[in-house]
Amino acid sequence: MATTRDHFGSRAAVIMAMAGSAIGLGNIWRFPYMVGEYGGAAFILVYILCSFILSFPIFLSEAVIGRGTHANAIGAMKQLAPRSGWMALGYLGVITPMVIVSYYSIVGGWSIEYFFKSFTLNFGEFRPTGWVPLIFNTIFLACSAGIVAFGVKDGIEKFNKISIPLLFVLIVLIMIYSVNMPGAEKGVEYLVKPDFSKLTGRTFAFALGQSFYSMSLGMGIVVTYSSYVHKDENLVASGVGTVLAALLFSILAGFAIMPAVFSAGIAPSSGPGLVYETLPHVFSGMGASYPIIGTIVAVLFFFSVVVAAMTSSISLIEVGVAFLVEEKGIKRRTACLLVFLLAWVLGIASVFSMNAFGKVDAFSSNFLLTAGVLLVVLFVGWKMKKEAVREEITNRGTVNNKIFDVFYFLVRYVAPIVVVIIFISNFVL
Ligand code: PFF
8 A cells, every 4th residue: 555645735724624524515415404394403403412422422432533644435444444344434434435326426417407497497397307407417526537537635635625615705695695585574573583492303313314414424534534634634623613504504494495485485305306396496586576586596506516525526436546546456546436336327217217316325324324323422422442542632731631431431431222213213114
């Protein structure tokens, strides 16, 4: 393994890359709806708590594995627990992102198609499957793999450093417009009115699942990205920055989308229905009275969706590429081509059948992801030596000494119990 490894250039670059992976379709099409349906401000509160008490320590656990070994997800486990059952964690860390990117890029493809359609506001009926989605999926995947081919610093870092600030500016602009639309107050109310009676165990499980998915946990991403983080970088500080960026973006997306939906008098929804059916109606409605404004808002919105999806898909692709480069000695460009081809082939079923799409999504986001998260916390909390974990979190005793014990307690005791409950509830709910 004689490859010289790239590193992210600064803390800002680390946060932008991690936030790029975190901020994606999950924040745009699931979070706003969940907030409205599961208790408004009360849900947001639970979500923030889940993010800091559970997702954040799990994020740090993955960072300990990645930064501690400076290796890809499988290489890391080869160093830490060779030839043991824990290798499953490494394999899962490479397989899950491959499965996810196969359907995630299809959505990226729909978004490119809708970006072009926004210029005329002529969206037509939503056709999620077939040859046209296949073509746009191919374009989206090729662009994502193309960025990864440029490398960690010249590809991933550069793309995220431009995209993430841009995404924040765009979503704030759309939000300002949206909350000022006539009748927007109902949408704002939908998002903020606290309803504590909706906070059941089920809501809690959903909030946590969404938070894991949003933070890209349990799938080798944080392990791989952290492997490009310098030894003297403060992992806790980078982690806090990432959690805050993902949280803030989710909330802004909620206020950009729901007020506009309510203003158009349409019932809110989530998933593909929200982005590719409900919102096109909203934009066309705006366009009927002010064609230019409707077009501008739609173009900016779908552009943001494409970029947000791409900052996530490149992180998914990088996991497989890092594995091929470091473990199999394949050149980065060739590895990108191979991952592109594999993702493309894996996506064929989903691109032609929504049923397959739904199954792949549910299997990877409920089952594979939760299994990955569970293995990570068990590994870091119970298998790794406490001192080795402390070294990494505290940078050999120089930072974060006070919070280490809290982190360790959460990872060793709280997270495994909660994740087991979520795992079981995924089967029964
Ligand atoms: N976190 C991204 C989102 O919320 O859309 C999606 C995602 C990216 C999931 C990377 C998983 C992943 F590994």
